[in-house]
Amino acid sequence: MGQIKLSKVSKRFGDVEVIPPLDLTIADGEFTVFVGPSGCGKSTLLRLIAGLEDITSGSIQIDGTDTTDVPPAKRGLAMVFQSYALYPHMSVRKNIAFPMRMAGVPAQEQDRRIAAAAEALNLTDYLDRRPGQLSGGQRQRVAIGRAIVREPQAFLFDEPLSNLDAALRVGMRMEISELHKKLQTTMIYVTHDQVEAMTMADKIVVLRAGVIEQVGSPLDLYHTPCNEFVAGFIGSPKMNLIKGAEAQKHGVATIGIRPEHVEVSSTAGLWHGTVGVAEHLGSDTFLHIHGVAGCDPMTVRVDGELPVKHGDEIYLTPQNDKLHKFDGQGLRVD
Amino acid sequence: MATHHSRSAARLMMAPAVVLLLGWMLVPLTMTLYFSFKKYLPLRGGDLGWVGFDNYVRFVSSSAFWPSVLTTLTIVGGVLVITVVFGVLLAILLNQPMWGQGFVRILVIAPFFVMPTVSALVWKNMFMDPNYGLLAHLWEFFGAQPVEWLSQASLQSIVMIVSWQWLPFATLILLTAIQSLDSEQLEAAEMDGAPALMRFAFITLPHLGRAIAVVLLIQTIFLLSIFAEIFVTTGGAFGTKTLTYLIFQRVLESQNVGLGSAGGVYAIILANIVAIFLMRIVGKNLDK
Ligand SMILES: Nc1ncnc2c1ncn2[C@@H]1O[C@H](COP(=O)(O)OP(=O)(O)OP(=O)(O)O)[C@@H](O)[C@H]1O
Ligand SMILES: [Mg+2]
Numbered sequence: 001m002g003q004i005k006l007s008k009v010s011k012r013f014g015d016v017e018v019i020p021p022l023d024l025t026i027a028d029g030e031f032t033v034f035v036g037p038s039g040c041g042k043s044t045l046l047r048l049i050a051g052l053e054d055i056t057s058g059s060i061q062i063d064g065t066d067t068t069d070v071p072p073a074k075r076g077l078a079m080v081f082q083s084y085a086l087y088p089h090m091s092v093r094k095n096i097a098f099p100m101r102m103a104g105v106p107a108q109e110q111d112r113r114i115a116a117a118a119e120a121l122n123l124t125d126y127l128d129r130r131p132g133q134l135s136g137g138q139r140q141r142v143a144i145g146r147a148i149v150r151e152p153q154a155f156l157f158d159e160p161l162s163n164l165d166a167a168l169r170v171g172m173r174m175e176i177s178e179l180h181k182k183l184q185t186t187m188i189y190v191t192h193d194q195v196e197a198m199t200m201a202d203k204i205v206v207l208r209a210g211v212i213e214q215v216g217s218p219l220d221l222y223h224t225p226c227n228e229f230v231a232g233f234i235g236s237p238k239m240n241l242i243k244g245a246e247a248q249k250h251g252v253a254t255i256g257i258r259p260e261h262v263e264v265s266s267t268a269g270l271w272h273g274t275v276g277v278a279e280h281l282g283s284d285t286f287l288h289i290h291g292v293a294g295c296d297p298m299t300v301r302v303d304g305e306l307p308v309k310h311g312d313e314i315y316l317t318p319q320n321d322k323l324h325k326f327d328g329q330g331l332r333v334d
Numbered sequence: 335m336a337t338h339h340s341r342s343a344a345r346l347m348m349a350p351a352v353v354l355l356l357g358w359m360l361v362p363l364t365m366t367l368y369f370s371f372k373k374y375l376p377l378r379g380g381d382l383g384w385v386g387f388d389n390y391v392r393f394v395s396s397s398a399f400w401p402s403v404l405t406t407l408t409i410v411g412g413v414l415v416i417t418v419v420f421g422v423l424l425a426i427l428l429n430q431p432m433w434g435q436g437f438v439r440i441l442v443i444a445p446f447f448v449m450p451t452v453s454a455l456v457w458k459n460m461f462m463d464p465n466y467g468l469l470a471h472l473w474e475f476f477g478a479q480p481v482e483w484l485s486q487a488s489l490q491s492i493v494m495i496v497s498w499q500w501l502p503f504a505t506l507i508l509l510t511a512i513q514s515l516d517s518e519q520l521e522a523a524e525m526d527g528a529p530a531l532m533r534f535a536f537i538t539l540p541h542l543g544r545a546i547a548v549v550l551l552i553q554t555i556f557l558l559s560i561f562a563e564i565f566v567t568t569g570g571a572f573g574t575k576t577l578t579y580l581i582f583q584r585v586l587e588s589q590n591v592g593l594g595s596a597g598g599v600y601a602i603i604l605a606n607i608v609a610i611f612l613m614r615i616v617g618k619n620l621d622k
Contacts (some may be wrong), residue, residue: 073527085522099526
């Protein structure tokens, strides 16, 4: 099975400590997503788990055995890279067969697993093509196929969808989620797209500068972000953070309210402002409101049918039970 | 979009280069063909008229012809094998991060800048001389009889000298090719359980296929016509007479321009046979 435990794991490149000592446990069968802004060390952390980078200190256990000094191939993990890293001179079939060939799996068993993977990933018609003759989404599926046939303890994904267009991304997101439901194998998934994180994860790990800011289920992070950074990072559009006099009224340094938790009215409300840019998505409209003290512009979500336009005067009232409060250090106050 | 006007301007501007190139190629080729059908002995009567295919028949029926073709192919083949094998190894070595990388790379590339004549002389006098060459001292140090390289192992010596000259070229091209290999592919193979040797065989080597093809083709073109290395070392003796050298002897030593020209035409044919042969084996790597 695939329980992964990091104890006091740290990593430095020369003088730069990219990941300060960090503890993390990933339960067997769990879909864990690492999110964070660019350069925060998500890929590095994943590569440490994979064994592609040596850890500076600490230890990694997979299923209770210390794998800190075990080479990547022996850790029983399969990785899907951002660039897919397919072998360009081999056919799809040979690409998928490669890890089994290296492991000395008998030919019949290889064929059986290739057929099963191709069937599951809709690749049956492409088995004899080269990667260069496939579309981005198909390549992605080959990369996943190559990982599946190894029957690994855990899958590691490093931004696997970032090279795909928006529609394909949504499709592949579902496919990977379904794959996880079917295989019930541990998966670690790196992304900086918080929509992917929210929709796919059992557990999200939010990283900033190599430090774990919060670990929890997507809804935990949405409802009770432990600090301002997580509050601003999870949720789309971002939570409005209001400082100054408005926050003082609640006795804290900052209050936060999500765009979907603000009520709008053309006649009366707590705050008052003018509509700037209105982003019409059809089902919803995101309004950027100027002139609200302590938060300019403030984003609010309204029904797509609501007739508002640039320059309209508008009144806003936050739902009081949905207010988030943060102290001077940015930590959550309950 | 090129307008009609700019297209004709472009043609006009390219014309000198095209004319020059054509002249460079066509004039010598036509003259070679012309002389190959003549009996032309500059010091013994000059132009003695047309002789049809006489020169061609005489050149091939000379006892030196087939050995010279064999020698040419041996040298070309030997140098190609050595430069490609060691080129790949050196390229891998130079691609490893190490202290003083830039300096080492310059050292490896340096032999390419030495003129063939000079490098052959250096090898002949400093390394291979049986009395005071470095290799002779080395052999004596171990109590062995110094080898008379250029007479006892003449062909091998020339292959060695020429390989030394061309190794930098092969290394340089292969190094740039290795640097363009996506490191994630190697990492993926590593995670897929391929040990270093397998990664080399399954990932690095196929990736280098195209560069190796380029090295083979370009080197063949130049190696078929090596001359200086033989001229200054053995002077064509001890079984080192290549086709090029044989032609040189016919024209300059025997002063028979017609016979030499016929040899030149054979050399063109040989070069084309080798090129077609090589294209067959390696050419398919080029259009991948
Ligand atoms: N080989 C290396 N040598 C030195 N520094 C490195 C190396 N690899 C990564 N870093 C540094 O480590 C930090 C984390 O990099 P990492 O690739 O893990 O970021 P990331 O979170 O994956 O970002 P992104 O979302 O852009 O992929 C960055 O500041 C980067 O510059
Ligand atoms: Mg990354």
